[in-house]
Amino acid sequence: MAKLRYGLIGAGGCGKGKHLASYSQIPEVEMVAVCDIIPERANDAADRFNIEAAYTDYHEMLREEKLDLVSVATPNHLHAPATIAALQAGCHVHCEKPASLTPALVQSMIAARDAAGRKLMIGLNNRFTPWAQFAKKYVEAGLLGEIYHAKCGWKRRRGIPGKGGWFTTKAQSGGGPLIDLGVHFIDVANYLMNFPRPTAVSGQTYSRFADATPFNPQATGYTGTYDVEDLAVGMVRYANGCTLDVEFSWASNIETSYSFVELYGDKGGLKFEKGKLSLFGEAVGAPLDSQPTLPADTAWGVAETKYYVDCILHDREPLARAEEAVVIMEIITGLYESAARGQEVWLGRRPPPRRTAKK
Ligand SMILES: NC(=O)c1ccc[n+]([C@@H]2O[C@H](COP(=O)([O-])OP(=O)(O)OC[C@H]3O[C@@H](n4cnc5c(N)ncnc54)[C@H](O)[C@@H]3O)[C@@H](O)[C@H]2O)c1
Structure with missing residues (x-):
């Protein structure tokens, strides 16, 4: 079975410490690309996790790399636009908490998820x-x-x-x-x-x-x-x-x-x-x-990322759904x-x- 091609948007503390550190331990995942607007951060993350491609523009990464699964670990106001762009590029998305800044923005993420027929899970590791x-x-x-x-x-x-x-x-x-x-x-x-x-x-x-x-x-x-x-x-x-x-x-x-x-x-x-x-x-x-x-x-993040990969591979609806994030x-x-x-x-x-x- 082909591995899930994985990319990260936002290689800061959570992007590296939680997402790269835990997805890189999952055998069904191929670590393909990382993006941060600060080039040194993108390069440093790529070096540390043995990732070939580093980008400073996530639109370019999504266009070039044909990813299956993307984590969004940017500042909160970018969660909705980055998640929607990744869903529209055909990726399953693991978006960090809080899902976004308002219930309406989370609704727009749900609409993009449903239009793309992909999965979306919010990073509520607790x-x-x-x-x-x-x-x-x-x-x-x-x-x-x-x-x-x-x-x-x-x-x-x-x-x-x-x-x-x-x-x-x-x-x-x-x-x-x-x-x-x-x-x-x-x-x-x-x-x-x-x-x-x-x-x-x-x-x-x-x-x-x-x-x-x-x-x-x-x-x-x-x-x-x-x-x-x-x-x-x-x-x-x-x-x-x-x-x-x-x-x-x-x-x-x-x-x-x-x-x-x-x-x-x-x-x-x-x-x-x-x-x-x-x-x-x-x-x-x-x-x-x-x-x-x-x-x-x-x-x-280890239990959460393993669980999400399992949901994707077995087509199961993940916990920490965006609908619940709207209520929160x-x-x-x-x-x-x-x-x-x-x-x-x-x-x-x-x-x-x-x-x-x-x-
Ligand atoms: N689940 C958890 O336990 C947990 C813990 C910490 C942070 N978080 C969440 O993770 C997210 C990031 O937090 P952090 O502490 O890592 O912050 P951070 O500032 O360390 O990292 C954010 C990174 O995003 C990058 N970035 C900004 N704009 C970008 C863009 N347009 N494209 C690509 N990269 C961009 C920044 O350069 C930075 O490196 C937040 O939403 C935060 O709430 C979750």
Whole structure:
């Protein structure tokens, strides 16, 4: 069987560290080409991963190389145009998170996917971790009962990526930690809750770490833009009555950096925090806590890329679908809108006002 001809668009930290490092380990994949607008990055990636062709223009790469599979790991605002171009060139696409900047842009990626008859998976690697896969089965087995509330977050004490660069420029990133980190765990929480329909969001954002202060001495020596938040908090309401609390920061004066997902069910609870999954229930009249023994997590992206190649080779619909990414983008852009307007925002059609019965 012929190998899948693979190319990468965007040879930065994630392109090299996740996509090239993991696709290059898959025997069914032939590493053909790499593209970055910075020629040294494209050349360096090609050298390190023994790839013949390096480009600075992805349109040219797509025209010349007749690729089957392309990863998109550019800054966020280029995800939609690069993905659409690759789909139109007949490639399956593995696009990094967040899928794009708005729900409408993700819809345009879906339209291109359907017109091309190719597959599109979003790079939500946290779904592929052993704990998340175990938790999904645990929830589906009914062991939590009905889930009525959830919490998720990823809080860093100090960890603002590329200050002054594209990450902190809203027009290119779409926002700060809410879209950057939030997309991972808002996705996992929704996945575990089986994607109930979100109806309203209420959010607040804060930007307190752009400037140097005695508490923030790292904020010196950068130029460029910082027009995003460094902390976002909020709540999502769903049509089934369930709620989700979210909290994401790139910098905050907290004890330590960590990520978490917590599910509250009427039969049991589940918490993933600081790398450990705990289950809470009851047995013979007493609270009973347990921890599953799970396989070690694989290196960044390895489980996800192997899974995607398998979906392509066996014509299976991948997890982390763009349709789900639309829902996540509705939640995230809704939270930003709520923060800007200082009020709760309805997603979709606002329900009619409750009528009072006439006496
Ligand atoms: N899934 C994860 O765990 C994870 C982790 C980190 C980053 N990411 C995502 O990966 C993407 C890249 O992040 P990063 O940290 O690697 O950023 P980065 O800045 O290190 O890399 C982006 C690269 O894209 C290149 N680029 C810009 N415009 C281009 C164009 N028109 N054509 C080709 N290349 C172009 C840049 O020169 C740069 O080398 C982002 O969307 C980010 O959210 C995902």
